[in-house]
Amino acid sequence: MSRPGQSSQAATRLLRSLFSDYYRGARLELPPDMEKREFAFQYLGSHTYHRHLSFRDEKSLRGHLVSKAPAHAYYSSALFLFPEIPNMEEKKRLGSDLIFDIDADDLPQCTAVPRAYVCLSCGHAFRASGVNRCPRCGSGELENVDTLSQDCMARALENLRRLHRVLSKDLGLPRARAYFSGSRGYHLHVECDDRCRSMDSEDRRELVDYLKGTGLEIERVLGLGSRRRLSKDLLVPQPSEPGWRGRLGEAIALAHGSLPLGTTLAQLEEIAGGRLDWEVYVERARVHVDEKVTIDVHRLVRIPGSINGKTGLPVTRVDLEAAPEEALPQCSWSPFRERVFLVKMLHDTPGPISIFGETLRARRGQLLRLDGCVAAYLLLKGLAEPVADKS
Numbered sequence: 001m002s003r004p005g006q007s008s009q010a011a012t013r014l015l016r017s018l019f020s021d022y023y024r025g026a027r028l029e030l031p032p033d034m035e036k037r038e039f040a041f042q043y044l045g046s047h048t049y050h051r052h053l054s055f056r057d058e059k060s061l062r063g064h065l066v067s068k069a070p071a072h073a074y075y076s077s078a079l080f081l082f083p084e085i086p087n088m089e090e091k092k093r094l095g096s097d098l099i100f101d102i103d104a105d106d107l108p109q110c111t112a113v114p115r116a117y118v119c120l121s122c123g124h125a126f127r128a129s130g131v132n133r134c135p136r137c138g139s140g141e142l143e144n145v146d147t148l149s150q151d152c153m154a155r156a157l158e159n160l161r162r163l164h165r166v167l168s169k170d171l172g173l174p175r176a177r178a179y180f181s182g183s184r185g186y187h188l189h190v191e192c193d194d195r196c197r198s199m200d201s202e203d204r205r206e207l208v209d210y211l212k213g214t215g216l217e218i219e220r221v222l223g224l225g226s227r228r229r230l231s232k233d234l235l236v237p238q239p240s241e242p243g244w245r246g247r248l249g250e251a252i253a254l255a256h257g258s259l260p261l262g263t264t265l266a267q268l269e270e271i272a273g274g275r276l277d278w279e280v281y282v283e284r285a286r287v288h289v290d291e292k293v294t295i296d297v298h299r300l301v302r303i304p305g306s307i308n309g310k311t312g313l314p315v316t317r318v319d320l321e322a323a324p325e326e327a328l329p330q331c332s333w334s335p336f337r338e339r340v341f342l343v344k345m346l347h348d349t350p351g352p353i354s355i356f357g358e359t360l361r362a363r364r365g366q367l368l369r370l371d372g373c374v375a376a377y378l379l380l381k382g383l384a385e386p387v388a389d390k391s
């Protein structure tokens with residue numbers, strides 16, 4: 001019997017052929033200096049990374065993607081003189097792009113949202129939050145089998161937009177491309193000049209601290225002084241101000257509408273109906289990014305346009321100016337959406353589960369005719385296997 005997280009051989013064969021077909025015509029967004037990048041892949045049915053590959057041009061990369069049909073495809077955020085040499089020192093790093101990753105399930109409002117799991121050891125299907133052991137058999141081998149709620153993805157998107165605003169306004173880095181990661185969040189690739197590429201990990205950490213508000217001294221930002229007393233003539237931060245004052249100004253305007261210039265903190269206290277809880281405004285102004293990703297100058301980045309083998313959806317460009325609902329992941333983004341597959345369920349779902357906006361509830365052994373978005377997801381998770389369709 002196939003276990004979740006491990007597709008059956010028939011599933012792997014089908015997925016390989018689907019991915020391969022997709023890559024023949026897929027629109028990939030590659031960096032102009034791709035010959036200086038290391039490429040890395042994880043192939044379907046394998047758990048190891050194949051690293052230190054390099055490709056001269058899109059055609060040779062596409063040939064590899066079509067013939068190998070990888071589950072995961074990456075290039076390095078770093079540029080190297082010798083990208084194909086395995087030894088990191090000898091690769092000779094020339095600089096690194098500035099990359100941000102926002103994961104919806106790491107956001108404070110979303111970490112406690114229950115998710116659907118199947119236990120790899122005993123097959124128990126259940127819903128829980130923050131678990132790492134099966135409540136029935138105690139095994140640590142759990143597979144998450146639903147996608148994040150649209151609410152949590154919308155919060156991640158809000159963070160992405162805030163990130164872009166702060167980078168543009170406060171750091172002079174307005175040119176960036178945003179992508180849905182294919183699974184649980186968004187990536188932002190800043191179009192870096194030489195100065196930005198040469199930032200070391202320490203510089204990048206400072207940048208992350210500024211975005212997250214780590215070590216923020218709110219009294220200083222507001223001009224309160226050490227006694228935290230509200231002097232009558234202190235002014236409310238306005239969105240047009242630079243730095244953290246401007247970010248707080250935006251959070252205040254979101255909560256209370258825009259306030260006229262010259263509004264004092266004492267007046268804001270009246271508007272807010274009592275003592276001001278600055279932590280609430282700070283939280284709304286914070287940008288939650290995965291700091292490991294930004295600080296690491298040797299990071300691997302998913303190739304925009306490549307399929308994320310956890311879900312079957314490609315890394316998809318999102319328009320930061322578009323209406324939010326257009327930037328939330330949906331099954332219509334699946335390259336397999338137009339096809340129908342007959343599959344047999346290998347496990348129960350823990351009640352109805354949500355897969356990029358589609359709802360599914362099924363029992364082990366059940367035969368289902370499903371569209372390619374949901375079918376590919378179930379096959380990749382090892383929850384179902386393909387059945388020859390004789391109809």
Ligand SMILES: [Zn+2]
Pocket residue numbers: 119120121122123124134135136137138139
């Ligand atoms: Zn179990």
